[in-house]
Every structure is written in C-alpha cells, then in structure tokens.
Amino acid sequence: MIGASHRATAHPDTTGKRHQNHRRTTAPDSSERRTTVADTDETGERAGRRSGPGGGLLMGRPFGVPVYVSPSWFLVAALITWVFGDQLDRILPDLGILRYLVALFFAVAFYASVLVHELAHTIAALRFKLPVRRIQLQFFGGVSEIEKESETPGREFVLAFVGPLLSLLLAGAFYLGMKSVEPASVPGVLLAGLMISNLLVAAFNLLPGLPLDGGRMLRAVIWGITGKPMTGTIAAAWAGRALAVAVLLGLPLLNYTGTLGNPTDDIGGMDTVMDALLAAILAAIIWTGAGNSLRVARLREHLPELHARKLTRRAIPVENATPLSEALRRANEAGARALVIVDGLGDPTGIVRESAIASVPEHRRPWVAAGTLAQDLTDGMKVSADLTGEELLDHLRTTPATEYLVLQPDGAIYGVLSTLDVEKAFVKAMARPQS
Numbered sequence: 001m002i003g004a005s006h007r008a009t010a011h012p013d014t015t016g017k018r019h020q021n022h023r024r025t026t027a028p029d030s031s032e033r034r035t036t037v038a039d040t041d042e043t044g045e046r047a048g049r050r051s052g053p054g055g056g057l058l059m060g061r062p063f064g065v066p067v068y069v070s071p072s073w074f075l076v077a078a079l080i081t082w083v084f085g086d087q088l089d090r091i092l093p094d095l096g097i098l099r100y101l102v103a104l105f106f107a108v109a110f111y112a113s114v115l116v117h118e119l120a121h122t123i124a125a126l127r128f129k130l131p132v133r134r135i136q137l138q139f140f141g142g143v144s145e146i147e148k149e150s151e152t153p154g155r156e157f158v159l160a161f162v163g164p165l166l167s168l169l170l171a172g173a174f175y176l177g178m179k180s181v182e183p184a185s186v187p188g189v190l191l192a193g194l195m196i197s198n199l200l201v202a203a204f205n206l207l208p209g210l211p212l213d214g215g216r217m218l219r220a221v222i223w224g225i226t227g228k229p230m231t232g233t234i235a236a237a238w239a240g241r242a243l244a245v246a247v248l249l250g251l252p253l254l255n256y257t258g259t260l261g262n263p264t265d266d267i268g269g270m271d272t273v274m275d276a277l278l279a280a281i282l283a284a285i286i287w288t289g290a291g292n293s294l295r296v297a298r299l300r301e302h303l304p305e306l307h308a309r310k311l312t313r314r315a316i317p318v319e320n321a322t323p324l325s326e327a328l329r330r331a332n333e334a335g336a337r338a339l340v341i342v343d344g345l346g347d348p349t350g351i352v353r354e355s356a357i358a359s360v361p362e363h364r365r366p367w368v369a370a371g372t373l374a375q376d377l378t379d380g381m382k383v384s385a386d387l388t389g390e391e392l393l394d395h396l397r398t399t400p401a402t403e404y405l406v407l408q409p410d411g412a413i414y415g416v417l418s419t420l421d422v423e424k425a426f427v428k429a430m431a432r433p434q435s
Helices: 071-091 093-127 153-178 186-205 213-226 229-257 269-305 324-334 354-358 362-367 389-398 419-431
Strands: 003-007 031-036 057-060 067-069 132-138 141-146 315-319 338-342 348-352 374-376 382-384 403-407 413-418
Touching: 071 093, 071 132, 071 186, 093 132, 093 141, 093 153, 093 186, 153 186, 153 213, 213 229, 229 269, 269 389, 269 419, 315 324, 315 413, 324 338, 324 362, 338 413, 348 354, 348 403, 382 389, 389 419, 413 419
Parallel strands: 003 141, 067 132, 315 338, 382 403
Antiparallel strands: 003 031, 031 141, 057 067, 132 141, 338 348, 348 374, 403 413
C-alpha cells in the first residue's frame, strides 16, 4: 500500500435544493490531494456537505481541518494485518498469535504516515491561503480536499511536492531508527516495514501522471513553460492514462518475473490473481483520476463564462397583496419573467417562486395574492450583478435556493437569477469545444 495526493473538485451543483449532496465548485481544482498507493487527485466538494454520512469517522481537526476515516479503511487495515502478520510468522516465528497485534499496529502506523503526507499538502495549501475542506483516510490511502486551485505554477509545484517529500523524510527517520534496534526484533521489523512503505508511497506519488503528485508537478512545469494551465493539465492527464496502462500490464509482469524481489518459486496461482487484481484497481484509480482532472480543468476554463448579470431574468416589483393575475399581467407588459415582492417603501422582501406560480390554476390567480407564493429574502439570497464564474457558484451553494435577487452595486433591484438558468448556461458552456 502506498500514499496518495491532493484532489481539487469542481461541480456545477448550483441548486442545493435538488442536489442535497452539494459538491464544490472548486475543481479537480479546487484540489483534492490524495495520498495513497494511487495518489489520486482533483475533482471536488464542500466541507460541511461531504463530511456528513459517508464521510467516515471524525478523528480530529489538526490545523482546523477535519480528518475523517472512511469505513473502507477498516477493510484495508484488516488486509494489511493479515498479510503482514503472515510475513511476521516467517521472520519472527516466536511471536505466535501476537504477530497479528503487531501487524495491526503496523497498519495504523502506516496510515499515520499517510496522514502526515496529507498534512504536508494541507499545511502548504493553508500557507498559500487555499482553504482545505477536509482530509479523508480511505481505501487506497488519503486525500486532502483543497477548495481552490493554485494561482501560479510555482505554488502548484510546491503544493504537489511537499507530500512525497514528507514521505521521504519519514522513510529516512525510520531508517535512522532501525540503526538503534536489533533487526530481528519487533521494533526492527516495524521500522523496516514503515521505511519501505514510505519509500513506496513517495516513489509512486512522484510518477509523472495525473492524478498523482508527480502528475501535478508535471502539470506545473508545462504550465510554467507554456503559460497555459489547461495545456499542462492535458499533457499530465494523458501521461496519467499511459501510466494506468503501464501499471495494469507491468505490475503483474514484474511480480511474475521476480523483478520486485519475490522468488518466482514462491509465486502461485492465487498470488498471480491478487497481483492482477491490485494492478487493475490501481490502474482504474489512476485512469479515472486523470479523466476527472481533464473534466475539472475544462470546467474551470468555462467558469468565467457564467455572469450573474447576463443570466438574470428581468423582474418587476409588486406589493404583497397584489393579485397574482394582475402581477403576471404587469410582468407580461414589461417583458419581465419574474416577480419581486416589495414593501410600502419599495424595499424587496421576497421572491415569487416560479414553481409556485405554475402550481396555481389560471382561474384561481385573481384570488391569490402574489405575496403568498413568495419566499422570504435572506441576505444569502441577494446576489451582486457583478458576480461571475466560481465566485457566483460558490455564493449560490452557500445559500441553496431556487431563485435569487440580483442587485446593482448601488443596491437597486436588477432582476431574479434562477438556478435552473445557471445550470443550463453551465451545461451549454461545457458542451462547447475546448479552447
């Protein structure tokens, strides 16, 4: 097992009412950094929303960032305990059944190393003022969910490199610890195992392909050379896909030929099947992560096309007691598509929901006051007409609603923004060819 990387996620979930499990509009980059055997990368969601059911057990909040342990981790811990316990039986046969207790300690210590790897990404992100949603330890390692993308290729490179660097430093620390203990002892075997596992984590995550840390470093280098982050993402993502194919075909072959140190005489049919299964899982993680990186990069490329001002429906103000039929007549005459409820001073107090209007039969509309169909305004439902891109989507997700009141910089009513219109614009932008 190894460590993973950070991930960044983007998501067009602007409604919040229809999508209760909101995602971030960050992107693979708002970034997630995964630290596992497959340092999986970006793709994204918001802290409070993803840390609910399915987020796992909350273990603590180092640096104010919640750390969760996914239920899948317990499956991997049991597998590590079983495999490492069998190895201990050959190395330290006198341990007996206690070998599994030692193996369980190794599994916990290994994932503690993965956590340190992820904390390195997290600390670097916080240092660059990039918010971190959470850290999660899961099946194949860990992931740091970073809300924003790095502003420069240099910061992106540092953010990706610090994880493997910490894994290398841990490997060095465990190596030094080995020098002070008896090799054929429990401490000696544990320290050796942790040294090797951290070396593997670092080496795997340094491979140059998304979504691994090495892929993010490659992306940063190409971004720095070309000045185009999208170019770097495309190159690193295709390198990741090539890496996935290499893992799928190469890992079983290396094990079968004994290149990785296993005597060929000890390799049986079950070992071959397990090697192939592990390679397939790793290849799938890397391939999927690379595809997600491309998807999120494309998303981020089109986000600036979303403008609150352009997407806003023209609205007319009506008082609370105005019959719905009269309010709709005025809207039709003015060419407006939305109704805003105002008080006697002309200040907005609510938005008449489009779905509520549709639910009232036409013959009843003269007898229904427009105000009875309105949703009371909150501060979060007031949107600046100048908001664009990710800032706009972030605002909508912060206060989920179906409609928002759009205001001019001077506070004047500009119109009503429907989340349905935002989603349609988002899908339309994503459907256009990449630039």
